[in-house]
Amino acid sequence: AQSVTQLDSQVPVFEEAPVELRCNYSSSVSVYLFWYVQYPNQGLQLLLKYLSGSTLVKGINGFEAEFNKSQTSFHLRKPSVHISDTAEYFCAVRAARGTGFQKLVFGTGTRLLVSP
Amino acid sequence: DAMVIQNPRYQVTQFGKPVTLSCSQTLNHNVMYWYQQKSSQAPKLLFHYYDKDFNNEADTPDNFQSRRPNTSFCFLDIRSPGLGDAAMYLCATSRAGTGFALPTDTQYFGPGTRLTVL
Numbered sequence: 204a205q206s207v208t209q210l211d212s213q214v215p216v217f218e219e220a221p222v223e224l225r226c227n228y229s230s231s232v233s234v235y236l237f238w239y240v241q242y243p244n245q246g247l248q249l250l251l252k253y254l255s256g257s258t259l260v261k262g263i264n265g266f267e268a269e270f271n272k273s274q275t276s277f278h279l280r281k282p283s284v285h286i287s288d289t290a291e292y293f294c295a296v297r298a299a300r301g302t303g304f305q306k307l308v309f310g311t312g313t314r315l316l317v318s319p
Numbered sequence: 320d321a322m323v324i325q326n327p328r329y330q331v332t333q334f335g336k337p338v339t340l341s342c343s344q345t346l347n348h349n350v351m352y353w354y355q356q357k358s359s360q361a362p363k364l365l366f367h368y369y370d371k372d373f374n375n376e377a378d379t380p381d382n383f384q385s386r387r388p389n390t391s392f393c394f395l396d397i398r399s400p401g402l403g404d405a406a407m408y409l410c411a412t413s414r415a416g417t418g419f420a421l422p423t424d425t426q427y428f429g430p431g432t433r434l435t436v437l
Binding site: 245 | 323359360374415
């Protein structure tokens with residue numbers, strides 16, 4: 204089984220500052236990793252995903268994440284945030300192989316609060 | 320060019336009054352999911368359809384049922400909503416192969432339906 208830990212429930216940051224949202228996972232098998240963003244009263248939007256290959260993954264809205272297998276981490280970064288980035292961010296993991304259905308396991312989310 | 324559509328966006332029902340939420344998709348994906356998300360929590364998978372095959376999560380209450388009449392549509396029925404069922408309900412879809420999970424098996428979510436139970 205897989206599990207995801209997002210240590211920071213809330214991250215306050217000033218506009219134009221850099222930000223890192225942390226995600227650590229646990230799994231006995233290879234995994235695919237995802238970051239989703241959820242704006243208030245909306246569904247989840249896929250920001251980026253790691254499937255294989257380059258460990259640095261670039262996504263939408265200027266976000267990127269780096270897969271670190273030895274640290275079992277997949278931290279999300281943005282060099283300069285905007286007010287509009289204020290949202291809830293969910294890290295998720297799924298087994299890369301297996302017979303049958305592979306469940307997407309979510310972390311508890313990190314609320315990014317960007318202020319002027 | 321909406322891909323996963325949920326109706327209505329906001330639903331108010333009374334305690335014990337059956338309610339149906341709908342989801343449709345234009346992606347022609349073979350898997351459709353229903354999640355429940357309570358305030359400040361992660362989405363919780365209720366069940367999913369793999370084509371016409373219904374797969375219930377072990378801890379999903381019997382009060383929650385689902386129907387998938389065709390590839391494009393999926394419904395969530397709550398037979399007797401309780402106050403604890405007030406939540407955001409998210410529909411998602413993905414394209415999955417048989418046996419091994421495909422790299423393309425990424426879930427795409429709809430905008431959600433916020434259910435209020437009075």
